[in-house]
Amino acid sequence: MEILVTGGVGFLGSHLVRRLVKEGHSVTVLDKSKKDINRIADVKDKIKFIEKDVRKFRECSKFDLVYHLVAISDVTKCEEDPKEALSVNVGGTLNLLLQNPKKLVYPSSAAIYAEKGKRVIHSYDRINPKSIYGYTKKWAEELVDKFDQVVVRIPNVYGPYSPSVITKFVKRALEGKELIVYGDGEQMRTFIYVDDIVNALVKIGMEGRREFYQLGASSKFYKSVNDVIKVLKKKIPIKKVVYKPEREYETRYSLLAYERSDLELRPKIELEQGIDKLIKFYK
Numbered sequence: 001m002e003i004l005v006t007g008g009v010g011f012l013g014s015h016l017v018r019r020l021v022k023e024g025h026s027v028t029v030l031d032k033s034k035k036d037i038n039r040i041a042d043v044k045d046k047i048k049f050i051e052k053d054v055r056k057f058r059e060c061s062k063f064d065l066v067y068h069l070v071a072i073s074d075v076t077k078c079e080e081d082p083k084e085a086l087s088v089n090v091g092g093t094l095n096l097l098l099q100n101p102k103k104l105v106y107p108s109s110a111a112i113y114a115e116k117g118k119r120v121i122h123s124y125d126r127i128n129p130k131s132i133y134g135y136t137k138k139w140a141e142e143l144v145d146k147f148d149q150v151v152v153r154i155p156n157v158y159g160p161y162s163p164s165v166i167t168k169f170v171k172r173a174l175e176g177k178e179l180i181v182y183g184d185g186e187q188m189r190t191f192i193y194v195d196d197i198v199n200a201l202v203k204i205g206m207e208g209r210r211e212f213y214q215l216g217a218s219s220k221f222y223k224s225v226n227d228v229i230k231v232l233k234k235k236i237p238i239k240k241v242v243y244k245p246e247r248e249y250e251t252r253y254s255l256l257a258y259e260r261s262d263l264e265l266r267p268k269i270e271l272e273q274g275i276d277k278l279i280k281f282y283k
Contacts, residue, residue, distance in 0.1 A: 089137065188223065192269075
C-alpha cells in the first residue's frame with residue numbers, strides 16, 4: 001500500500017512510520033524539516049522523504065492512505081502564537097482534505113472536551129476546549145468529518161521522543177535532575193503507551209470504516225502525575241520534586257472512556273511496564 005505520513009519524524013509519526021515499513025508498505029514521509037530524521041534512522045533508507053510545509057503540499061490524492069499527524073502540539077506554543085497554530089493545525093488539514101484523499105486518518109485529541117472533573121469522558125460529551133490547541137483540534141476534526149474521513153481521538157500518549165510528562169520525568173530522573181510539576185500533582189490523565197496507539201492507528205487505517213474512533217481505556221490507565229512519580233521512585237532515584245503554580249490553560253482531569261467499535265483497540269501496556277520500556281530506551 002502507498003502510504004503518506006505527515007509529521008513522520010515527530011513523536012507519534014516516527015513510531016508509526018517504523019511499524020508501517022516493517023509491515024511492508026511503501027511509505028512517504030512529509031515533514032518541514034529533516035532535523036529529527038534520526039528518530040527513524042533504522043528505516044530511513046526504506047522510505048521517501050519530502051521536506052515541505054504541509055500547507056503547500058499538493059500530492060495527497062495519489063496515496064492509498066494518509067495519516068495526517070503534522071501539528072503544533074505543544075500547548076504552550078499554541079497559546080503564545082495562536083495565529084500560527086491555527087494556520088498549521090487547521091489550514092494544513094484543510095489543504096490535504098481539498099485534494100480528496102482516498103482515505104485520511106486524523107489523530108485528534110482529548111483536549112477538545114469540556115472539563116468533567118473525575119467523571120469519565122465519552123465521545124458524546126460536551127465539546128468545549130480550554131486551550132488554543134484544543135480549539136485547533138476541534139475545528140480540524142469538524143473539517144475531517146465534513147469531508148467524510150476518519151477522526152481518531154487520542155488521550156495522553158507517552159514513549160520515546162514524547163513531550164509527555166512521563167517521558168520528561170524519566171529523562172530528568174536518569175540525568176539526576178529535579179522533577180517539575182505544575183499544580184499539586186493530583187491532575188489526572190489517560191496515559192497510554194505509544195505502541196498501543198500505533199497498533200490502533202494501523203488497524204483503523206487498514207481495516208476501519210470512515211467514522212469516528214475514541215482511543216480511551218479502562219480505569220487502570222487513569223493516573224495522576226503523583227501516581228507517575230510514585231511508580232518512578234521505585235525504579236530510579238529522584239533528586240527532588242518541585243511543585244509550581246498550575247497553568248490556567250491546562251485541563252485538570254482527562255479520563256477518556258474506552259468505547260467499543262468494529263475493531264479491537266483496547267490498550268495493553270500499563271503504566272509500570274511503559275515506564276520500564278522508557279527507562280530501557282533512555283539509559
